[in-house]
Amino acid sequence: MFLKNLLLWSLSLLKSNRGALETTSTTMTEAIPTAVSAALLEFEEGDVVRPLVRTYPFPGPGLVHSTPIVSKLTSEADDSLANQAIDSGTYTGSPSQATVGVHGSTVFLKEIAALGTVDDLMAMAGTLIGQSIVTRRDLDLATLFTSLTAIEGDANEDIIPADIFSAFNKLRIQLAPMPYYLVMYPGHIWAANGIQSFFANVADANHYPQAGGVGTVSEDFTRSGFAGMLFGMNLFSDANIVVTSRNASGAAFSKDAIKYVPKRDFRIDVLYSGPEVGWQVTGTEMWGEAVLKNNFGVEMQFNTAP
Amino acid sequence: MSKQDDGELQRLRNRVKELEEKDAAKSKSNDPGRLFFQELEEIKKKGKNTAGEIKYKDVHDHTPIPLWRKDGKMIGPLHPANAEETFKRFYKLGIILSVKKPMPDEIEAYKQTEEYKKIRSEKDRERTIRKQKRNNNVEKLTESIEKLVGVKIENSLKRPEEVGV
Numbered sequence: 001m002f003l004k005n006l007l008l009w010s011l012s013l014l015k016s017n018r019g020a021l022e023t024t025s026t027t028m029t030e031a032i033p034t035a036v037s038a039a040l041l042e043f044e045e046g047d048v049v050r051p052l053v054r055t056y057p058f059p060g061p062g063l064v065h066s067t068p069i070v071s072k073l074t075s076e077a078d079d080s081l082a083n084q085a086i087d088s089g090t091y092t093g094s095p096s097q098a099t100v101g102v103h104g105s106t107v108f109l110k111e112i113a114a115l116g117t118v119d120d121l122m123a124m125a126g127t128l129i130g131q132s133i134v135t136r137r138d139l140d141l142a143t144l145f146t147s148l149t150a151i152e153g154d155a156n157e158d159i160i161p162a163d164i165f166s167a168f169n170k171l172r173i174q175l176a177p178m179p180y181y182l183v184m185y186p187g188h189i190w191a192a193n194g195i196q197s198f199f200a201n202v203a204d205a206n207h208y209p210q211a212g213g214v215g216t217v218s219e220d221f222t223r224s225g226f227a228g229m230l231f232g233m234n235l236f237s238d239a240n241i242v243v244t245s246r247n248a249s250g251a252a253f254s255k256d257a258i259k260y261v262p263k264r265d266f267r268i269d270v271l272y273s274g275p276e277v278g279w280q281v282t283g284t285e286m287w288g289e290a291v292l293k294n295n296f297g298v299e300m301q302f303n304t305a306p
Numbered sequence: 307m308s309k310q311d312d313g314e315l316q317r318l319r320n321r322v323k324e325l326e327e328k329d330a331a332k333s334k335s336n337d338p339g340r341l342f343f344q345e346l347e348e349i350k351k352k353g354k355n356t357a358g359e360i361k362y363k364d365v366h367d368h369t370p371i372p373l374w375r376k377d378g379k380m381i382g383p384l385h386p387a388n389a390e391e392t393f394k395r396f397y398k399l400g401i402i403l404s405v406k407k408p409m410p411d412e413i414e415a416y417k418q419t420e421e422y423k424k425i426r427s428e429k430d431r432e433r434t435i436r437k438q439k440r441n442n443n444v445e446k447l448t449e450s451i452e453k454l455v456g457v458k459i460e461n462s463l464k465r466p467e468e469v470g471v
Binding site for chain 2: 097108112140143149154163176282289292294
């Protein structure tokens with residue numbers, strides 16, 4: 001009986017033994033390793049707001065950076081002058097205080113994962129960590145826009161030319177030094193109800209009527225999709241601005257509206273862990289941010305899409 | 307809730323129960339297709355293979371927090387120290403912010419108050435002026451040129467509705 005079974009089993013093996021011509025694509029597929037190209041890292045918005053605001057390096061002792069704002073004096077028009085106080089307490093929000101903190105991200109890079117990857121996984125980790133910190137900083141600064149008390153627009157309002165002029169007006173009245181920056185979410189600029197729509201050849205106040213033909217700013221928009229400056233403001237787009245229900249807050253401001261206080265620059269620490277067989281890769285940076293002079297900035301809250 | 311709604315709700319509950327029972331019965335069955343995925347799932351659950359996993363952790367020593375206006379507008383999220391400063395800044399203007407997000411019914415109730423209505427009417431008035439001013443000026447300019455030259459000016463500018471804006 002055993003011999004009979006053995007014979008039958010041997011015959012079945014012979015039957016299933018396919019020749020070269022019978023090779024199926026399935027077996028070939030398993031013989032070809034999966035080819036992985038170099039990875040394409042997801043992009044993040046860059047450092048938009050930081051270069052536009054006041055930077056106070058803060059490397060020494062202390063965690064709270066304080067900037068007193070000294071009130072102005074009034075020149076008198078007689079020959080009997082009264083003493084005037086040099087006072088840093090009369091301006092609301094003086095001193096402006098920024099508390100520094102740690103920002104960063106860390107990944108545990110397993111050696112086996114690093115060895116098995118086409119790319120240099122360590123470099124990839126470093127790039128991603130760096131990008132995440134840049135985004136964090138921009139987000140920290142951009143969210144300060146909502147903490148400015150002056151505001152143009154509202155929830156569910158489309159931007160119109162008069163809004164930008166009104167912001168300009170507010171900044172001039174508060175003697176905010178020029179240049180002025182207008183940082184907006186991309187949808188504030190290029191959405192159908194965004195800034196670009198100002199230059200449609202339409203005669204109403206939602207647009208900027210070009211009765212005598214298009215002007216250079218609208219030409220710039222038509223040609224390049226962008227104008228570096230409009231209505232006296234240097235225009236920047238920042239995709240890190242948070243959008244809620246198709247509405248977001250950008251800002252029009254002068255450099256001293258916000259301060260950025262770097263404590264320690266970006267640093268990557270790599271630590272090999274024997275028991276876990278891999279590297280702990282940590283990127284950190286220390287900084288603080290605060291509203292420096294509240295009346296040197298105006299929040300611009302508008303719809304980002306129709 | 308009306309009686310009709312109650313009936314509909316009960317019908318849906320029964321249907322869910324029925325489907326759950328059906329699903330439970332099926333999972334006990336010896337359906338080969340189902341068993342294949344069930345067993346694979348078990349292997350993944352019981353075994354451990356994390357060679358390709360990379361652990362990630364956010365490093366921070368503070369938690370940014372948002373503040374809320376009564377009308378539901380969010381401010382921030384801000385560094386706790388900045389949140390304090392912002393709270394004080396708005397308080398001096400008579401606006402009391404809160405760390406608690408207002409619920410939709412609270413927002414709606416606030417919108418019925420005199421305080422909100424006053425703010426809204428001022429905003430609306432300002433908006434109306436901004437939107438009308440230039441429009442009127444363009445029309446006035448066209449009229450004055452027509453009077454001056456005695457010729458009717460064909461307005462080549464399109465109205466918003468003509469271009470679908």
